[in-house]
Amino acid sequence: MVKVKEIAAAVGVSPSVVSAVLNGSRHVRMSEATRAQVLAKIEELGYTANFAARSLRTSRSGVLAVVAPKLSNPVFAPMFDGIHDAAEESGYVIMLAEATRLVDGSRMLERILGHGQVDGTILRPSSGIDSAGVRSVFRGQAPIVVLDEVPDLAQPWLAIDDVAAGRVATEHLLERGHTRIGYLGGWFHAHATFQPLEGFRHNNLRRLDGYQAALSAAGIEPRTDYVIETDYTAHAGREAVKQLTALRDRPTAIVVNNATTSIGLVGGAIAAGLRVPDDLAVIAIHDIDMLSEVSPAISAVRMPMYELGYTGTKLAAKAIDGETFESYVIKDPPPHILHRETT
Amino acid sequence: MVKVKEIAAAVGVSPSVVSAVLNGSRHVRMSEATRAQVLAKIEELGYTANFAARSLRTSRSGVLAVVAPKLSNPVFAPMFDGIHDAAEESGYVIMLAEATRLVDGSRMLERILGHGQVDGTILRPSSGIDSAGVRSVFRGQAPIVVLDEVPDLAQPWLAIDDVAAGRVATEHLLERGHTRIGYLGGWFHAHATFQPLEGFRHNNLRRLDGYQAALSAAGIEPRTDYVIETDYTAHAGREAVKQLTALRDRPTAIVVNNATTSIGLVGGAIAAGLRVPDDLAVIAIHDIDMLSEVSPAISAVRMPMYELGYTGTKLAAKAIDGETFESYVIKDPPPHILHRETT
DNA sequence: CTGAAAGCGCTTACAG
DNA sequence: CTGAAAGCGCTTACAG
Structure with a gap:
C-alpha cells in the first residue's frame, strides 16, 4: 500500500506538502509545478488515503449514520435519495440502520454511541422505532438531526408539513x-x-x-x-x-x-x-x-420527502461543523394532490 | 473522552491488560479479579473504543460495503435482513450503496477502493448496475462476494436458483x-x-x-x-x-x-x-x-433471498479471514409456489 | 508472566 | 516559506 511518505519521497518533497495537496490546505504553500508533480505521482502510484489514520488524526470519520424505521418502506426511497445526494456533496458516506436493529450491544449502536466513528446521526423516528435502542442514540456524542417534528426534544429537527x-x-x-x-x-x-x-x-x-x-x-x-x-x-x-x-x-x-x-x-x-x-x-x-x-x-x-432527506443531511453537516439552526417545517413545496382513479 | 490509558491508570494496571480484556485476548493473562475490576471501570467511566485508532492498528475497519442496484426494491428487503443479521453476528457494520451512485469520485467508491476502510464488499449485480463504478469495485483491495452467478469472474459468488x-x-x-x-x-x-x-x-x-x-x-x-x-x-x-x-x-x-x-x-x-x-x-x-x-x-x-444475504455475508466474513470457499447455487430451500388469485 | 515501548498512517503545530 | 517531529488511541511484539 502506497502512503504519503512514499509519494513525498518519490517527488522529493516532505510529507507535509503531499498532505497539503491532498487536502487542498492553504497552510502549506507550494509552487504550481510541485502541486502538479505530486498529483501526477499520486495518480501513477495509485495512492488512496488511509481513512483510519486520517480519522484518528482529525477525529472526523466522514460517516453519517442514518436510522429509519424500515429501509424497505417505499415512502422513504426519495428521502434516502436526498440523504445520499447531500451526503455525497458534503463529503460523507452513509451507514444505514433500521431502528429495530439498534438493540443493546449492536455494532451499529456501538458506533453511533462511540467517539469518532460517526460524525453525526440522522434519525427518522416513527412507530415502532422509539425503542430503547433509539433512546440510546441520544446518548451519543455526535450531533443528531431528527427528521420529524419533536418540539420538546433538545435536538434540532426538520419535518414535512x-x-x-x-x-x-x-x-x-x-x-x-x-x-x-x-x-x-x-x-x-x-x-x-x-x-x-x-x-x-x-x-x-x-x-x-x-x-x-x-x-x-x-x-x-x-x-x-x-x-x-x-x-x-x-x-x-x-x-x-x-x-x-x-x-x-x-x-x-x-x-x-x-x-x-x-x-x-x-x-x-x-x-x-x-x-x-x-x-x-x-x-x-x-x-x-x-x-x-x-x-x-x-x-x-x-x-417533499426528497427535500426532507436532502435538507436534513445538509443541516446535519452544518451541525457537525458547529453551526446551529432553527428547526422548522418544510412549507415549500407544499403537499401536492395527484388525482388518479380512486377519487 | 475516556481512553484505554485512563482505564488502566484508574485500575492500576497497564494498558496492555485493559486491551486484553477488551479483546478477550488470551495473550495477556490476568486474574479473574483484575478482569472484573477492569470491566467495572469501563462501565463506570463509560469507555467506548475509538475505532479509528483500532482500525489503524489492526488494519480492520469492521465495515462491510453492500452494493445493490436499488435499495428500495422490495425484493431485496429480505436479502438486506439476512445481510444485517449475519453482519451483526460476525461483528460487522454495514455501509449501503446503490450501484448507480458509485460514479467516479464518489466517496463511497473511494472507501471501497481505498485501503482499510472497508474489509469486504458484497455486490448484488443486476441490470443497470454494471457501470464503470461497479467495475471499479473489482479494483478494490478487499475481498468481494458476488450475490449472483458469475462463473467466469475471479471472485467467489453465491446465487439463488x-x-x-x-x-x-x-x-x-x-x-x-x-x-x-x-x-x-x-x-x-x-x-x-x-x-x-x-x-x-x-x-x-x-x-x-x-x-x-x-x-x-x-x-x-x-x-x-x-x-x-x-x-x-x-x-x-x-x-x-x-x-x-x-x-x-x-x-x-x-x-x-x-x-x-x-x-x-x-x-x-x-x-x-x-x-x-x-x-x-x-x-x-x-x-x-x-x-x-x-x-x-x-x-x-x-x-430464498434472506438466505442469499445471510450466507453471502457469512462467506464474506470468511473470505476476509483468508478462508476460501466454492461458489454455489442455493438449492435449499427450493423455489416455493405461493398460489394466490391470479393463477 | 507482565509492562514499556513501538508503530499503524496520517495531519498540523512548531522550530528553523 | 518549508521540513522535522509530535501525536491522535489503540494493539502487540518485545524486553525484562
Whole structure:
C-alpha cells in the first residue's frame, strides 16, 4: 500500500506538502509545478488515503449514520435519495440502520454511541422505532438531526408539513362532494412497539389534526368511529375494510395516512365487492410509484420527502461543523394532490 | 473522552491488560479479579473504543460495503435482513450503496477502493448496475462476494436458483392447463444502462432458460414473440399489456420475472378489461408482501433471498479471514409456489 | 508472566 | 516559506 511518505519521497518533497495537496490546505504553500508533480505521482502510484489514520488524526470519520424505521418502506426511497445526494456533496458516506436493529450491544449502536466513528446521526423516528435502542442514540456524542417534528426534544429537527397533508387530502374529498369521510391511520396511541419519544406528537396525529380541521372548516362534525387505527402494512388496509363496512352510515371516502396501507385498502374493498371510487373513494398520504400502476390507480398527496432527506443531511453537516439552526417545517413545496382513479 | 490509558491508570494496571480484556485476548493473562475490576471501570467511566485508532492498528475497519442496484426494491428487503443479521453476528457494520451512485469520485467508491476502510464488499449485480463504478469495485483491495452467478469472474459468488424459479413458475401454469405461456422480463440484452460483467449471464436469462426448459419438457415449442423484454418497473408491466393484446394467439398466461412489474401487469390487464386470471393468468418470480394484498392477489414464486444475504455475508466474513470457499447455487430451500388469485 | 515501548498512517503545530 | 517531529488511541511484539 502506497502512503504519503512514499509519494513525498518519490517527488522529493516532505510529507507535509503531499498532505497539503491532498487536502487542498492553504497552510502549506507550494509552487504550481510541485502541486502538479505530486498529483501526477499520486495518480501513477495509485495512492488512496488511509481513512483510519486520517480519522484518528482529525477525529472526523466522514460517516453519517442514518436510522429509519424500515429501509424497505417505499415512502422513504426519495428521502434516502436526498440523504445520499447531500451526503455525497458534503463529503460523507452513509451507514444505514433500521431502528429495530439498534438493540443493546449492536455494532451499529456501538458506533453511533462511540467517539469518532460517526460524525453525526440522522434519525427518522416513527412507530415502532422509539425503542430503547433509539433512546440510546441520544446518548451519543455526535450531533443528531431528527427528521420529524419533536418540539420538546433538545435536538434540532426538520419535518414535512403533516397537518397540511391531512387537510389537503380531506379537502380533495370534500370538493368531490363527500361528507362522510373516514381516516385510516397507523398508531395514534402508545403501544407495545411504539413508545413515543418525549415531546413527540406522532405525525399520524398531526395529519389527523389536518383532517379534523378540514372537516370542521366545512361545518362537518368529526366522528370518532370514522377514525380507524391500524399499523403500516398493506394487510392492515385489507383488514380495515371489514371494520368500515360494519359501520352504521359507513364513510363514502377515506383518507389513508400511508401509501402501502392504501393498496391493501383498495384491494380489500374490491375483494369485498365495493366499487372504487363509486362506493368508496380513497386518497393516500405519500405517493409511491406503485400507486399509479395498480388498477384502479390510487390518488395521493405527494410530500417533499426528497427535500426532507436532502435538507436534513445538509443541516446535519452544518451541525457537525458547529453551526446551529432553527428547526422548522418544510412549507415549500407544499403537499401536492395527484388525482388518479380512486377519487 | 475516556481512553484505554485512563482505564488502566484508574485500575492500576497497564494498558496492555485493559486491551486484553477488551479483546478477550488470551495473550495477556490476568486474574479473574483484575478482569472484573477492569470491566467495572469501563462501565463506570463509560469507555467506548475509538475505532479509528483500532482500525489503524489492526488494519480492520469492521465495515462491510453492500452494493445493490436499488435499495428500495422490495425484493431485496429480505436479502438486506439476512445481510444485517449475519453482519451483526460476525461483528460487522454495514455501509449501503446503490450501484448507480458509485460514479467516479464518489466517496463511497473511494472507501471501497481505498485501503482499510472497508474489509469486504458484497455486490448484488443486476441490470443497470454494471457501470464503470461497479467495475471499479473489482479494483478494490478487499475481498468481494458476488450475490449472483458469475462463473467466469475471479471472485467467489453465491446465487439463488434462477433456472429452477423459471421452471417452477412455468410448470405451475402448465399444470393449470395453459399452453400459450408468455414470459415478461427485464433486460435480456446489453443496453445503455446495462453492460453485463464478463461471464455474467443475467439472472433474467437463467430464468428464461428454466421457462423454456419447462415448455420443451411439456412438448411445447417456445415462441420468441411470447418473450417480452421490459425494465423492472411497475410501469413496464402496465405498458406490456398493449404488446400482449396485440399478439396473434396471445398468451393466456404470463411468467413475470419481477414482483413489482407483475403489479403493473395485473393493473394494466384489468384496466384493459381483461379478467385475471380467466383471460390472463399471472405468476411473478419473487414474492413481496404487497402481492398478497392487492386484488386479485398475485401468485408468486418465493426465492430464498434472506438466505442469499445471510450466507453471502457469512462467506464474506470468511473470505476476509483468508478462508476460501466454492461458489454455489442455493438449492435449499427450493423455489416455493405461493398460489394466490391470479393463477 | 507482565509492562514499556513501538508503530499503524496520517495531519498540523512548531522550530528553523 | 518549508521540513522535522509530535501525536491522535489503540494493539502487540518485545524486553525484562
